[in-house]
Amino acid sequence: MIAVALRGLRHRPGGFVATFLSAFLGATLLMTFAAMLDTAAGADTVSAESLSTTAAVAGGWCLIIVIFAVTSTLSLAVRRRAEQTALLRRLGATGPQVGRMIVGEAVAVALVASAAAVPVGLVLGRLLLALMQDTGQVAAGVGYAFGPVALGVGFGVTLLGSVVAAVATVRRTAGPAGARPERPRARRVAGVVFLLIATNCSVLTATLMDGKGIDAMQTAGQAGIWAAIGLALFAPELLRLVTAVLAGPVRLAGGAAGELAVLGVRQRTRRLAGAVMPVALFTGIATGTVYMQGIEDDAAAGTIQPAYARDIQTLNYVVVGMITVFVAIMLVNSLIAATAHRRREFAQQRLAGSTRGQVLALVSLEGLLVTATGVLSGSTASLFTILPFGAARADRVWPDASPVAYMTIVVIAVALTGLSLLGTTRRTLRGPAVAALR
Amino acid sequence: MTDAVRLETLYKTYDDTGTAVTALDGVTASFGAGTFTAVMGPSGSGKSTLLQCAAGLDRPTAGRVFLAGTELHAGKDTAMTKFRRTRVGFVFQDYNLLPALTVEQNVLLPSRLAGRRADHARARAVLDRLGLLDRRDDLPERLSGGQRQRVAIARALIGDPAVVFADEPTGALDLRSAREVLSLLRTVVHEHGRTVVMVTHDPVAAAYADSVLFLADGRLAGALSAPTAEAVAERLAHLGDLVGAGAEAVA
Numbered sequence: 187m188i189a190v191a192l193r194g195l196r197h198r199p200g201g202f203v204a205t206f207l208s209a210f211l212g213a214t215l216l217m218t219f220a221a222m223l224d225t226a227a228g229a230d231t232v233s234a235e236s237l238s239t240t241a242a243v244a245g246g247w248c249l250i251i252v253i254f255a256v257t258s259t260l261s262l263a264v265r266r267r268a269e270q271t272a273l274l275r276r277l278g279a280t281g282p283q284v285g286r287m288i289v290g291e292a293v294a295v296a297l298v299a300s301a302a303a304v305p306v307g308l309v310l311g312r313l314l315l316a317l318m319q320d321t322g323q324v325a326a327g328v329g330y331a332f333g334p335v336a337l338g339v340g341f342g343v344t345l346l347g348s349v350v351a352a353v354a355t356v357r358r359t360a361g362p363a364g365a366r367p368e369r370p371r372a373r374r375v376a377g378v379v380f381l382l383i384a385t386n387c388s389v390l391t392a393t394l395m396d397g398k399g400i401d402a403m404q405t406a407g408q409a410g411i412w413a414a415i416g417l418a419l420f421a422p423e424l425l426r427l428v429t430a431v432l433a434g435p436v437r438l439a440g441g442a443a444g445e446l447a448v449l450g451v452r453q454r455t456r457r458l459a460g461a462v463m464p465v466a467l468f469t470g471i472a473t474g475t476v477y478m479q480g481i482e483d484d485a486a487a488g489t490i491q492p493a494y495a496r497d498i499q500t501l502n503y504v505v506v507g508m509i510t511v512f513v514a515i516m517l518v519n520s521l522i523a524a525t526a527h528r529r530r531e532f533a534q535q536r537l538a539g540s541t542r543g544q545v546l547a548l549v550s551l552e553g554l555l556v557t558a559t560g561v562l563s564g565s566t567a568s569l570f571t572i573l574p575f576g577a578a579r580a581d582r583v584w585p586d587a588s589p590v591a592y593m594t595i596v597v598i599a600v601a602l603t604g605l606s607l608l609g610t611t612r613r614t615l616r617g618p619a620v621a622a623l624r
Numbered sequence: 625m626t627d628a629v630r631l632e633t634l635y636k637t638y639d640d641t642g643t644a645v646t647a648l649d650g651v652t653a654s655f656g657a658g659t660f661t662a663v664m665g666p667s668g669s670g671k672s673t674l675l676q677c678a679a680g681l682d683r684p685t686a687g688r689v690f691l692a693g694t695e696l697h698a699g700k701d702t703a704m705t706k707f708r709r710t711r712v713g714f715v716f717q718d719y720n721l722l723p724a725l726t727v728e729q730n731v732l733l734p735s736r737l738a739g740r741r742a743d744h745a746r747a748r749a750v751l752d753r754l755g756l757l758d759r760r761d762d763l764p765e766r767l768s769g770g771q772r773q774r775v776a777i778a779r780a781l782i783g784d785p786a787v788v789f790a791d792e793p794t795g796a797l798d799l800r801s802a803r804e805v806l807s808l809l810r811t812v813v814h815e816h817g818r819t820v821v822m823v824t825h826d827p828v829a830a831a832y833a834d835s836v837l838f839l840a841d842g843r844l845a846g847a848l849s850a851p852t853a854e855a856v857a858e859r860l861a862h863l864g865d866l867v868g869a870g871a872e873a874v875a
């Protein structure tokens with residue numbers, strides 16, 4: 187079965203590009219930050235503390251996002267090959283055999299991605315150390331070390347994340363073919379737990395961290411991430427809600443295409459919810475971080491700041507940038523997965539009299555509902571960061587800030603969704619409709 | 625008698641795989657309004673290609689197609705779709721109903737896509753005639769194959785097309801459902817004055833038609849009117865000898 191798995195990888199590498207990319211980027215970032223811990227081992231106490239704090243704060247964020255990204259891309263890659271898996275099952279492969287195959291593939295991808303990440307992580311770690319030395323946070327004499335912690339965390343987390351994701355996917359797909367019941371209860375419970383953690387972080391920020399200056403960022407930043415994940419776990423419910431509210435206008439705007447879009451979203455809520463998640467994460471984390479940094483900059487103007495304030499500012503923007511890249515991968519990947527297999531459905535619509543333009547309109551309207559849900563969830567999540575941080579740092583809950591940054595974030599979210607959706611759809615519409623049914 | 629469909633020296637070459645395959649090799653034929661014609665021939669003889677080119681679902685490499693006297697211009701996909709909407713109904717072997725839509729929504733879809741108001745009364749009248757009125761709110765997955773094919777026929781008829789093309793409409797059905805669908809197509813022609821062109825490989829199915837057109841290697845290979853299953857089977861068996869000889873036969 188492992189041999190079949192490796193052959194599968196060689197022959198159909200396309201489905202694994204996204205998994206590989208997110209595992210590679212994730213392992214790179216994890217190694218970069220974990221190298222700070224290696225470096226701390228040979229540094230003086232003050233430098234060591236700065237290094238450990240940076241690794242813990244930024245590395246912690248990475249950890250959550252990496253696990254999330256690897257899980258989502260991997261399970262989509264596996265689901266995209268559901269046909270092949272089903273065929274193997276029918277040819278007599280047992281559930282555990284197919285399971286070993288999928289886990290084997292995941293391990294292979296994770297290993298290759300982690301190995302490829304080593305040289306890049308090595309260089310980025312050196313840059314990060316140089317940055318911290320420039321700002322005087324770490325003594326100039328501290329030597330760079332890239333050792334067991336960097337490698338252990340980089341390989342370990344990536345491998346573990348991939349195996350857990352693969353096992354979870356196997357458990358979902360290995361049952362009797364076809365029957366794949368959703369377990370909304372577990373998902374909802376997890377969502378509530380994440381939202382409670384988020385609320386806890388928000389309350390801590392507004393109370394305990396009040397007056398602690400820039401340090402309040404730690405809890406405030408986390409609050410937004412937990413809230414974004416929590417709300418993303420409710421994506422199916424939120425998508426249904428948004429669709430119910432917007433059904434009228436969408437039908438009005440799209441005619442028959444609008445009607446099909448509303449029906450399509452209702453029927454495929456679960457699949458489309460996978461695309462809501464990255465939009466929510468991106469909007470939530472980007473908005474939260476950018477506005478939090480804005481509040482901080484205003485509050486800090488003209489006062490004496492701890493040496494690491496500049497570093498944190500840099501790190502914040504690095505985190506936003508890297509989350510944007512991750513989310514772009516997740517989003518494009520989940521939208522491609524949600525669209526490519528609709529080749530047949532689109533062909534059937536065209537045979538029923540739909541023009542290419544009408545199919546594109548339908549897909550755009552579906553994308554609109556998905557994006558609206560994601561942006562709404564993300565914006566709500568960002569408030570878990572912004573409001574308490576404003577209360578703690580500037581004594582005003584609603585920030586005195588320009589909406590331009592927020593609009594930019596929304597435009598990026600819409601553009602990412604729109605471009606990947608329309609790009610994939612256009613490709614599935616090539617050639618005559620009958621050709622898609624052969 | 626006016627022709628519902630006229631095909632003039634149609635050629636179709638597929639060469640997307642590198643090696644060119646000639647699926648239609650100069651076919652000229654016409655199908656009179658209000659007739660039921662079966663198209664038969666060995667697998668790979670170009671039957672589906674013929675139907676798809678005639679219906680504006682695919683572009684012939686050369687030749688002309690006239691539907692109800694108007695020439696089909698194999699131009700932009702959108703233009704061809706709009707042309708098809710008003711003139712052609714198409715029925716496939718595997719139904720191609722939209723799984724997310726109910727029976728009635730499926731039947732109404734073409735006119736909705738054409739931007740017309742949903743004519744529920746007309747849809748229900750057609751469904752009633754086809755014995756499907758009580759299933760109008762069901763999703764296709766809840767219907768049998770025969771019922772699904774009848775829904776597909778209802779959908780093909782709703783736009784009042786000049787011609788209904790059917791590509792092996794009974795290919796996926798059991799004997800009884802197949803007979804029902806074939807009788808339905810006959811009724812559509814003889815009681816409602818429609819034109820039907822049906823591809824089949826089953827001599828019994830072909831016997832429901834008024835005439836049979838034989839195709840071999842992308843060329844016409846003869847015709848038969850008032851066919852019986854035995855006569856059709858006999859002709860099919862000798863089709864190899866006829867290739868080339870009867871290429872210019874007309875329906």
Ligand SMILES: Nc1ncnc2c1ncn2[C@@H]1O[C@H](COP(=O)(O)OP(=O)(O)O)[C@@H](O)[C@H]1O
Pocket residue numbers: 621638639640641645646647665666667668669670671672673674
């Ligand atoms: N999309 C295609 N690409 C290449 N060759 C094709 C394609 N469609 C059909 N053909 C070829 O054209 C010929 C006629 O096919 P078709 O019209 O489907 O025959 P029939 O319906 O009589 O079985 C066959 O040789 C077939 O292999």
Ligand SMILES: [Mg+2]
Pocket residue numbers: 671672673
């Ligand atoms: Mg065929």
